[in-house]
Structures are given as C-alpha cells and as structure tokens.
Amino acid sequence: MELFLDTLNYFSLLMLVVLGLVVIFGLMNVINMAHGEFLLVGAYTVVGITGAGYSFWLALALAPVAGAVVGLLVEALVVRRIYHRFLDTILATWGVSLILKQGVILVFGPTAQSVANPLPGVMNVFGVDYPRMRLLIMAVAILLTLVLYIAMFRSNLGLRLRAVIANRDMASALGLNTRRMDMASFGLGAALAGFAGAIISPVMSVDPQMGAGFLIPSFLSILIGGVNSLIGPLFGVAAISGSSNLIAGWLSQADTQIIVFLMAMVVIRFFPEGILKRRQK
Amino acid sequence: MLEIRQLAAGYPGGGRVLDGLDLSVPEGAFVAVLGRNGMGKTTLMRAICGLLRASEGTIGLGGEDITGLASYARAQRGIGYVPQGREIFGDFTVAENLTIGRIAKPGLSPAVPRHLLELFPILAERSRQRAGSLSGGQQQQLAIARALAGEPRLLLLDEPAEGIQPSIVQEIAQKLREIVDTTGLTVLMAEQNLAMVDGWADSLAFVDHGAIAESGVAAAGIRQDQSRLSKYLSI
Amino acid sequence: MIGAKREGRTGLIATGLCWIILCGVGVLVDDWLLAQVAIYLCYGIFAMGLSLIWGQAGILSFGQAIFFGAGAYGFAVATLDMLPGTGTGILTGLVFAVGLATVLAWALAWLTFAGRGLSGAHFAIVTLCAAAVVEIAVTRSGFLGGYNGLFGVAPFTWGGEMIAERPMYYIMLGVAFAVFLGVTAIVRSPYGTVLEAIRDDENRVAHLGYETRRLKTVAFVIAGALSGLSGALFAAQFGFVSPSLLGFALSTQVLIWVAVGGRAVPLAAMVGALVVSGAENTLSNTLGDLWLLVIGVIFVVVVIAAKNGLFGTLFRLPPPKRLRKT
Ligand SMILES: Nc1ncnc2c1ncn2[C@@H]1O[C@H](COP(=O)(O)OP(=O)(O)OP(=O)(O)O)[C@@H](O)[C@H]1O
Ligand SMILES: [Mg+2]
Numbered sequence: 001m002e003l004f005l006d007t008l009n010y011f012s013l014l015m016l017v018v019l020g021l022v023v024i025f026g027l028m029n030v031i032n033m034a035h036g037e038f039l040l041v042g043a044y045t046v047v048g049i050t051g052a053g054y055s056f057w058l059a060l061a062l063a064p065v066a067g068a069v070v071g072l073l074v075e076a077l078v079v080r081r082i083y084h085r086f087l088d089t090i091l092a093t094w095g096v097s098l099i100l101k102q103g104v105i106l107v108f109g110p111t112a113q114s115v116a117n118p119l120p121g122v123m124n125v126f127g128v129d130y131p132r133m134r135l136l137i138m139a140v141a142i143l144l145t146l147v148l149y150i151a152m153f154r155s156n157l158g159l160r161l162r163a164v165i166a167n168r169d170m171a172s173a174l175g176l177n178t179r180r181m182d183m184a185s186f187g188l189g190a191a192l193a194g195f196a197g198a199i200i201s202p203v204m205s206v207d208p209q210m211g212a213g214f215l216i217p218s219f220l221s222i223l224i225g226g227v228n229s230l231i232g233p234l235f236g237v238a239a240i241s242g243s244s245n246l247i248a249g250w251l252s253q254a255d256t257q258i259i260v261f262l263m264a265m266v267v268i269r270f271f272p273e274g275i276l277k278r279r280q281k
Numbered sequence: 282m283l284e285i286r287q288l289a290a291g292y293p294g295g296g297r298v299l300d301g302l303d304l305s306v307p308e309g310a311f312v313a314v315l316g317r318n319g320m321g322k323t324t325l326m327r328a329i330c331g332l333l334r335a336s337e338g339t340i341g342l343g344g345e346d347i348t349g350l351a352s353y354a355r356a357q358r359g360i361g362y363v364p365q366g367r368e369i370f371g372d373f374t375v376a377e378n379l380t381i382g383r384i385a386k387p388g389l390s391p392a393v394p395r396h397l398l399e400l401f402p403i404l405a406e407r408s409r410q411r412a413g414s415l416s417g418g419q420q421q422q423l424a425i426a427r428a429l430a431g432e433p434r435l436l437l438l439d440e441p442a443e444g445i446q447p448s449i450v451q452e453i454a455q456k457l458r459e460i461v462d463t464t465g466l467t468v469l470m471a472e473q474n475l476a477m478v479d480g481w482a483d484s485l486a487f488v489d490h491g492a493i494a495e496s497g498v499a500a501a502g503i504r505q506d507q508s509r510l511s512k513y514l515s516i
Numbered sequence: 517m518i519g520a521k522r523e524g525r526t527g528l529i530a531t532g533l534c535w536i537i538l539c540g541v542g543v544l545v546d547d548w549l550l551a552q553v554a555i556y557l558c559y560g561i562f563a564m565g566l567s568l569i570w571g572q573a574g575i576l577s578f579g580q581a582i583f584f585g586a587g588a589y590g591f592a593v594a595t596l597d598m599l600p601g602t603g604t605g606i607l608t609g610l611v612f613a614v615g616l617a618t619v620l621a622w623a624l625a626w627l628t629f630a631g632r633g634l635s636g637a638h639f640a641i642v643t644l645c646a647a648a649v650v651e652i653a654v655t656r657s658g659f660l661g662g663y664n665g666l667f668g669v670a671p672f673t674w675g676g677e678m679i680a681e682r683p684m685y686y687i688m689l690g691v692a693f694a695v696f697l698g699v700t701a702i703v704r705s706p707y708g709t710v711l712e713a714i715r716d717d718e719n720r721v722a723h724l725g726y727e728t729r730r731l732k733t734v735a736f737v738i739a740g741a742l743s744g745l746s747g748a749l750f751a752a753q754f755g756f757v758s759p760s761l762l763g764f765a766l767s768t769q770v771l772i773w774v775a776v777g778g779r780a781v782p783l784a785a786m787v788g789a790l791v792v793s794g795a796e797n798t799l800s801n802t803l804g805d806l807w808l809l810v811i812g813v814i815f816v817v818v819v820i821a822a823k824n825g826l827f828g829t830l831f832r833l834p835p836p837k838r839l840r841k842t
Contacts (some may be wrong), residue, residue, distance in 0.1 A: 175356035
C-alpha cells in the first residue's frame with residue numbers, strides 16, 4: 001500500500017508538471033525548454049509571498065497568475081516570432097530558461113529555500129498514515145487532469161483551441177483569431193506550470209535547479225504516450241512514475257534514473273508517435 | 282456585395298499569380314468563376330478570404346474596404362469559405378465541425394440552426410461520427426454546412442464538385458440555388474465542372490492567367506457555347 | 517551577382533586575416549593567456565564539428581558533449597594506463613579517444629536515424645536524455661573516478677619533456693586549421709550540398725533517391741570524431757577530466773557558441789567558441805551571476821533574429837565554383 005501511495009505521489013507531481021507541457025507542446029507543437037523555469041516562477045512566488053508573511057493559500061492562488069504573466073511575456077517577446085521555426089523554438093526557449101533561472105538566482109540566491117508545510121500532519125488512508133499535504137497534491141493532480149480534459153474535449157473553448165491546432169488556416173478562415181488563441185494556450189500552459197510549482201513547493205526543496213530535474217521525465221512522458229490527447233501523456237506519466245518507483249525498490253536513485261531514461265529512449269525509438277497512437281490504428 | 286479592383290497576389294518566391302484582376306459580385310447573386318487548372322482560381326479565393334495577402338489592389342465587402350484585414354476579421358464581417366479539398370476537421374465529429382462553424386464567430390449561439398440540418402439530413406444522421414470517416418460527397422456537404430453555420434453574407438466555394446459523382450453534384454447545386462433564392466446569400470464559386478454551373482449559377486466570369494478575361498456571361502446554355510469553352514477551358 | 521561575389525571575397529579576406537591574427541596571438545600574448553586560448557581552440561574544434569551537423573545538415577543535437585567527454589575520458593583512461601596492454605603512449609591515447617567517440621556517435625546515429633528515423637524534436641530530446649544518462653552513469657562509475665573524475669592526465673611531451681605553452685599553442689592552432697580545412701572541404705563538396713538539401717527538406721531529398729539516413733549518419737559520425745579529438749586535446753592540456761565534460765551543460769554550451777558565432781560557417785562557429793568562452797572568462801569575474809543572464813539574452817536574440825550569428829556573414833566564403841551562376 002505504501003508503495004502504491006508513493007507511486008501515486010510521484011505520479012501526481014509529474015502529472016501536475018506535464019499538464020502545462022501538454023498544452024504548450026502537445027497542442028501548440030512548441031517544445032518549451034523553459035517549462036521547468038515556469039515551475040520556478042510558481043515556487044518562488046510562494047517563497048516570496050510566504051516570506052513576506054502572507055498565507056500559503058494566497059500564494060497558491062497568485063502563482064498561476066505569475067506563471068501566466070511570465071508565459072505571456074515569453075510568448076510575445078520570443079515564441080511568437082519563431083512559431084514556424086520548430087528547432088529554433090527549442091533553442092530560444094532553452095535560452096529563456098537560462099535567463100529565468102539566472103534571474104531567480106539574482107533575486108533569491110542560489111541556495112535552497114524551504115516553504116513551511118501549510119498542511120502538517122498525517123491522515124490515515126487505506127490503513128496507512130500518509131502526509132496530508134501529499135494527499136492534497138494527489139487529489140489536486142487528479143482533479144486538474146479531469147478539469148483540463150473536460151475543458152479541452154468537452155467545452156467550446158477547447159473545441160476552438162483544437163480547431164486552431166488541427167488546421168490553422170481553416171480555423172482562421174472560419175473566424176477564429178488564431179493569434180489570440182496562441183496567446184491563450186501559451187498563457188494557460190504557463191499558468192498551469194506556475195500552479196504546479198507552487199503546490200509542490202512545500203514537499204520539495206525549492207532551488208533554482210528544481211525545474212531542470214523535471215524537464216527530462218516530463219518530456220519523456222509526453223513522447224512515450226503521444227500528444228494527440230490527454231490520455232497519451234497520462235499513460236506516459238504512469239509509465240515513467242510507475243517504473244521509477246518499482247525499480248527504486250531495488251536500486252539506487254541514480255541507477256533507477258539511468259534505467260528508466262534508457263527504457264524511455266528505446267520506447268520512443270520504436271514508437272516515435274507514442275505507444276497509444278500505434279495501437280489505435 | 283464584393284468589389285475587387287486591380288488585385289495582385291502571389292506566393293513567396295513564386296511571383297505574381299493574380300495580376301490586375303477586377304471582379305464585382307452583386308448582392309444576392311450566384312456567380313461562378315471558370316478557368317483551367319492553375320489559372321488562379323484558388324489563389325483568388327484565398328486572397329478574398331484573407332489567407333493570402335494582396336500585394337496590390339483593393340477588396341471591398343458590402344461597401345467596406347477589407348484589403349488590410351486578417352482572415353478571421355473578414356470571416357467575422359460575413360465571408361464564409363469552402364476550400365478546395367474541403368479541409369473539414371477529420372478528427373472531430375460531424376457535430377463538432379458544425380459547432381466550430383458557429384462558435385468561431387462572436388455573437389452566434391453554439392446551437393446549429395435546425396434549417397441547416399434539414400437542408401443536409403445526412404449530417405444530422407451522422408452527427409456523432411468522425412468527420413474523416415464520411416464519404417467525399419458527404420464531406421463536401423459538411424464543409425458547406427460548416428461555412429453556412431457561421432451565417433455568412435458571402436459564401437466562397439472552391440471547386441465543390443471536385444471528385445463527386447454527378448447525381449450528388451446536382452443535389453449540391455440545387456441546394457445552393459435554394460439557399461440563394463430563399464435567404465439572399467451571395468455566392469462566388471470557382472468551378473470547372475459545367476454541371477455544377479449550367480442551370481444553377483446566374484452569371485459566369487472566366488479567369489485566364491491571373492486576371493478576369495470576361496465576366497457577366499449568362500450561365501444558362503454555357504454547355505453549347507463552344508467558342509468560350511475551348512478558349513477558357515480547353516474543351 | 518556582383519554583390520554576392522564581392523561579399524564572398526570579403527569572406528575570403530576575413531578568413532585569411534582571422535588565421536593570421538591567431539598566428540600573431542602566439543607571439544604577442546603571455547604564456548598564461550596562451551594556455552587559455554589553446555584550450556578555447558579545443559572548444560573551437562568541438563564547435564566546428566557541431567556546425568557540420570547542425571548548420572549544414574540541420575541535425576540539432578543536445579548531446580554532443582557525450583563525444584567530447586568520451587574523447588576526454590578515453591584519452592585519460594588510455595594514458596593513465598588503466599587499460600591492459602595499451603601503454604601510456606600519447607598517440608595510442610589519441611587513437612583510442614577518437615575511436616571511442618566515433619563508435620559512440622555511430623551507435624547513437626544507428627539508434628536514432630534507423631527506420632523512419634526520429635523527427636527533429638524527438639531527436640533533440642533523445643540526445644538530451646542520452647547526455648543525462650551518460651553523465652549519471654559516469655558519475656556512478658568507480659572505475660572512471662565517479663563524481664571526482666580522473667586526475668593527472670599526461671600532458672603532451674616531446675623527447676621526454678613537457679611541451680611548453682607557446683609550441684603547444686601552435687600545435688593546437690595547426691590542428692584547428694587542419695580541422696577547419698577538412699570541415700570546409702566537406703561543406704563545399706557535393707556531399708555538403710546534399711546535406712544542406714536534407715536540412716531544408718529531408719523527404720524531398722529521399723524522394724530523389726538519396727539514402728538520407730546514411731548521409732546523415734556519416735556527418736554525425738564525423739562530428740562525433742571531431743568532438744572526441746577535441747575532448748582528448750582538452751584532457752591533455754587540462755590534466756583532469758570530470759563528468760561535467762559529457763553532460764547536458766557542456767552540450768548546451770557548445771550550442772550557444774555555435775549559434776552566437778554562426779552555425780552554417782565552420783570558422784564562424786569556431787570564433788564563436790573563442791569569443792564566448794573568452795568573454796565568459798573575463799566578464800564572469802566582473803559581472804558575476806549577471807554574465808549568464810547576459811549570454812542568455814544574447815543567445816535568444818541571435819536565435820530569433822540572426823540566423824548567421826555574429827560572424828557568419830563575415831566569414832562566409834564565396835560559393836564553390838560548380839554552384840556559381842555564370
Ligand atoms: N502554395 C503555393 N506556392 C507557390 N505557388 C503556388 C502555390 N499554390 C498555387 N501556386 C501557383 O499559383 C498558380 C495558380 O494556382 P491556383 O491553385 O490558384 O490554380 P487553380 O486555378 O485553383 O487550379 P486548379 O483548378 O488546379 O485548382 C499555379 O501556377 C500554381 O503553381
Ligand atoms: Mg484550385
């Protein structure tokens with residue numbers, strides 16, 4: 001049971017990070033290397049606001065706003081100029097990640113900060129005492145995934161977004177302002193990242209490298225599952241987090257990382273469009 | 282309704298395709314543009330709906346100059362577009378394709394009007410099916426219905442008869458005529474298939490090497506007009 | 517056309533001047549700085565290898581440091597006599613280093629280009645991931661000194677004596693010049709033209725009947741070998757190798773050098789490496805943490821607005837004769 005909860009815990013953390021990435025990469029086809037630093041924006045919003053004496057929950061509410069603001073700036077200054085140059089978006093957003101990370105270091109310093117746990121104590125689930133904050137994160141991850149799924153596939157706003165993604169020219173000829181849709185989805189992705197960074201900050205050590213650690217696992221999750229829906233990334237996150245936790249039962253964390261990354265690379269090599277895509281056809 | 286003056290347009294690196302093109306389409310008319318492959322019909326349609334920028338000339342819609350507007354803004358001012366090759370959203374359901382035609386325009390309710398579904402009963406029947414799994418003729422009807430769902434003033438159609446069996450061509454042509462007659466919609470259609478034109482359109486314009494060579498020709502009886510057919514369509 | 521010809525001629529003059537200046541540096545600069553510049557020349561060779569695959573063939577690799585590190589570790593392991601039967605010869609070390617990098621590059625190319633091949637984005641992420649895996653693996657390896665790396669790598673010697681800074685600089689300059697000539701020859705050959713076509717539209721080249729996969733593999737392996745060579749030369753001069761030489765950080769650093777210098781022109785890529793690492797060395801003391809911010813901004817601006825980097829236009833050579841219009 002404990003193993004299951006631990007797996008679910010890592011799954012939830014990764015899923016929270018991946019949600020924003022799905023919007024930006026899966027739907028807009030922009031590989032956003034700065035996604036990890038959008039997390040930082042959220043986490044350091046919490047550091048700043050709780051440091052000034054306000055409550056964690058206020059910070060949690062403001063973090064997505066901060067994420068969206070930074071995301072929209074990045075979109076307007078950088079990404080919108082190179083939407084059509086696919087490889088250059090990778091490089092440019094990586095440059096942005098460098099800038100954001102360095103900005104954080106200049107303001108908050110390079111050392112780790114800790115955020116006080118707003119929900120201390122444990123709760124008994126399935127006969128196991130588990131930290132309440134972690135349980136909250138799990139619930140929020142699952143809820144947010146559901147909400148995003150419904151928003152994307154069951155709402156009119158989602159329909160508009162998907163139309164722009166499926167056929168830009170046609171969507172625009174029907175009357176959709178594609179430029180505004182680009183901004184909306186990039187902003188949404190960044191807001192999700194900001195929120196993720198904020199809510200996981202009490203259970204992680206908040207430091208400038210925090211985002212980088214998530215970068216590879218989250219991209220691998222998306223590539224493994226395929227990006228055509230939310231189910232794909234969900235599957236990818238489950239695969240990465242599940243195998244990580246299973247292997248970590250026997251091996252050290254570093255060895256686990258090596259094995260999981262290698263396995264993921266092999267999967268991507270043989271299923272470049274994601275495992276689920278092939279099965280559907 | 283539509284006034285085009287000295288329009289020039291082309292593709293990056295491809296030079297001018299349209300040059301000095303003049304065309305006017307009166308309100309409530311059903312005008313067909315005919316021309317051989319590669320003469321610039323699609324280019325003209327894309328230039329009107331704003332997917333291609335005019336390098337010279339002006340395009341007016343209902344008295345307003347729309348030359349500088351982006352394509353979404355033109356759509357919001359009343360241009361509906363049915364592209365060559367249909368370009369429906371193949372992964373969406375039929376119903377979603379129709380809904381997007383409506384919600385793309387601010388101010389329209391998402392519900393697809395009933396008369397549209399009555400006009401295209403096959404779409405109502407298949408509303409939950411993936412649009413990509415419809416037959417070509419059904420997809421063409423969907424593309425037209427999607428454009429009509431946005432309640433346009435001017436409907437642009439690019440070779441709607443392409444790859445469609447003769448009886449369905451007749452059916453589609455008849456429906457278009459019916460809409461023009463009942464709602465006063467203005468239609469500009471690029472075509473090569475005379476069955477889609479003869480007996481249905483009001484007047485014809487012939488496009489040759491990027492300009493209108495002749496316009497205001499009566500559509501009725503075009504099939505007997507050997508000199509024009511050989512001159513403009515090489516038939 | 518006249519304008520283009522003149523532009524080509526300034527490129528030729530600038531290229532010649534650049535090498536003359538680099539020769540002059542060997543006379544004018546003090547020993548300490550010369551040793552620094554010699555190390556930057558290693559980076560320059562590394563950068564030219566990347567410019568071959570990225571600038572010419574459009575292959576964006578986030579894992580080039582794997583091969584640089586393989587060369588460095590390969591040289592260290594061989595010359596420290598950690599392998600049975602190799603002795604400690606410098607030449608054996610170099611051969612082993614370049615060989616190791618070549619084999620690794622070939623293996624990675626085989627994995628990623630085979631079959632339908634990976635798209636640009638997938639390739640970038642897979643190479644990124646590979647760099648991370650290799651870095652972690654080496655950090656975990658006791659044989660390779662783990663986190664601390666390997667110390668006491670033998671410097672180049674001549675007749676039993678260590679080669680002094682100045683001759684060492686000229687050796688490095690000679691190697692860099694040879695690599696420059698080689699890469700430039702490849703870029704200007706018919707093969708280079710096909711690589712360029714692959715960059716612009718791989719499918720079209722494949723439809724014309726070229727085996728794009730093999731062509732890309734060859735380029736990738738050459739770049740890997742050059743990275744290995746530069747890594748080995750680096751290890752010999754630096755005297756010590758550590759896991760950071762083969763990870764993500766150096767892989768992205770070389771991307772910055774090449775992007776800022778000018779990805780499609782080998783000499784521009786090399787000068788990019790010299791200038792950026794030189795600037796980093798002098799400015800990071802005065803600017804501190806701001807330096808990374810500055811270089812990040814420059815990098816982003818160059819990627820968005822200056823495809824040819826800062827020096828690409830300056831060092832662009834006239835097109836090869838067979839491509840000139842008459
Ligand atoms: N995307 C493009 N880029 C460059 N040139 C183009 C492009 N599309 C069309 N052209 C050129 O523009 C000219 C006119 O093409 P257009 O598609 O407008 O012709 P058309 O009359 O619609 O032909 P068809 O009957 O075959 O549909 C052609 O010479 C074509 O080669
Ligand atoms: Mg056409």
